Amino acid sequence: MTTTPTPQGFGEQDAHRALVAACEHAGLDSRGAVPMRLGENALYRLASAPVVVRIARSVNLLSDVRKEVAVARWLEAAAFPSVRLFSDCPQATIHDGRVVTFWRHLDSGGPAPSxxxxxxxxxxxxxxxxxxxxxxxxxxxxxxxxxxxxxxxxxxxxxxxxxxxxxxxxxxxxxxxxxxxxxxxxxxxxxxxxxxxxxxxxxxxxxxxxxxxxxxxxxxxxxxxxxxxxxxxxxxxxxxxxxxxxxxxxxxxxxxxxxxxxxxxxxxxxxxxxxxxxxxxxxxxxxxxxxxxxxxxxxxxxxx
The missing domain is CATH 3.90.1200.10 (Aminoglycoside phosphotransferase (APH), C-terminal lobe)
Structure with missing residues (x-):
């Protein structure tokens, strides 16, 4: 794990390096992970577990990610219908200059929300x-x-x-x-x-x-x-x-x-x-x- 400053770029290779390092640190297998989105954050769905790995583009976003984790825990405690953290993993850890969190994967179905x-x-x-x-x-x-x-x-x-x-x-x-x-x-x-x-x-x-x-x-x-x-x-x-x-x-x-x-x-x-x-x-x-x-x-x- 590193806390070195984040490079300005954030492409697929940058996100994938952070994914591999974060999964190794968390004891998860990143092989075969499927990219879901690359935007403000990168999202990957693991093939080895029902987990979505979310990678923030910059270490400068650490406070925002920690807030996100705190909000997720609040809403879960309130039984609010929201996405849940994957509780068996460390959250808001820094890898290759990116901040990583782990979330439970949810299967979708039926009509799209209106x-x-x-x-x-x-x-x-x-x-x-x-x-x-x-x-x-x-x-x-x-x-x-x-x-x-x-x-x-x-x-x-x-x-x-x-x-x-x-x-x-x-x-x-x-x-x-x-x-x-x-x-x-x-x-x-x-x-x-x-x-x-x-x-x-x-x-x-x-x-x-x-x-x-x-x-x-x-x-x-x-x-x-x-x-x-x-x-x-x-x-x-x-x-x-x-x-x-x-x-x-x-x-x-x-x-x-x-x-x-x-x-x-x-x-x-x-x-x-x-x-x-x-x-x-x-x-x-x-x-x-x-x-x-x-x-x-x-x-x-x-x-x-």
């Missing part, structure tokens, strides 16, 4: 009492964006300057917002892809990396408000069902469009980290930056 399922899940999550000894960070709506910009060595200077100014402007807008809902713990990245329907039909909540103390409006905006107003990924009927399930129409709130532009900026900077992985990703990044310069809706973005 936006109404997400609204029900977030309503229930917001109502779960938070333990007094669980300290959550204050929510930062543009967390990691500036670090991503600083590490972007193959992005045009004019794009980086545009995004840096946009971050400054959006922070100023965000800090002037009035939030009608009471603040509390939020998922922070509550979108439909962070739900899984198990083979028994139960819907499970995933990914606690962005958990924080902040405005509940953020979860509603990212969950179904922005997919509806910003991208037209949600029909009016689906949106109405989500609003009814949660009990608040966030797109009628004057601050919605500030949150929408913040979320679009974080989505763009997230993709920017992978522009060297393929021409398709670079083309999509260029498309997103161009559309941010011209605030015309709906956005026509390709998901990655």
């Amino acid at each position: 936006f109404a399922d997400l609204a029900v899940m977030l309503r229930r999550l917001h109502d779960v009492p938070k333990p007094v000894d669980l300290v959550l960070p204050l929510f930062d709506p543009l967390a990691r964006v500036e670090d991503r910009l600083d590490c972007a060595s193959t992005v045009a200077d004019e794009d980086l300057e545009f995004l840096r100014q946009r971050v400054k402007d959006l922070y100023a807008e965000y800090n002037s917002l009035d939030f009608p809902l009471p603040a509390g713990h939020i998922h922070g990245d509550g979108h439909k892809n962070n739900l899984l329907r198990r083979s028994d039909g139960q819907v499970i909540l995933l990914d606690f990396e962005a958990f924080a103390w902040g405005p509940r409006e953020w979860d509603l905006c990212t969950g179904w408000g922005i997919p509806f107003r910003g991208f037209r990924w949600v029909s009016r009927e689906e949106y109405a069902r989500a609003v009814d399930a949660y009990g608040f129409d966030v797109t009628e709130w004057p601050g919605f469009h500030t949150i929408r532009r913040i979320r679009e900026t974080t989505m763009t900077s997230w993709l920017m980290q992978n522009v060297d992985h393929s021409p398709e990703i670079r083309a999509e990044f260029d498309r997103r930056v161009a559309s941010l310069r011209h605030d015309v809706l709906p956005r026509v973005w390709r998901p990655f």
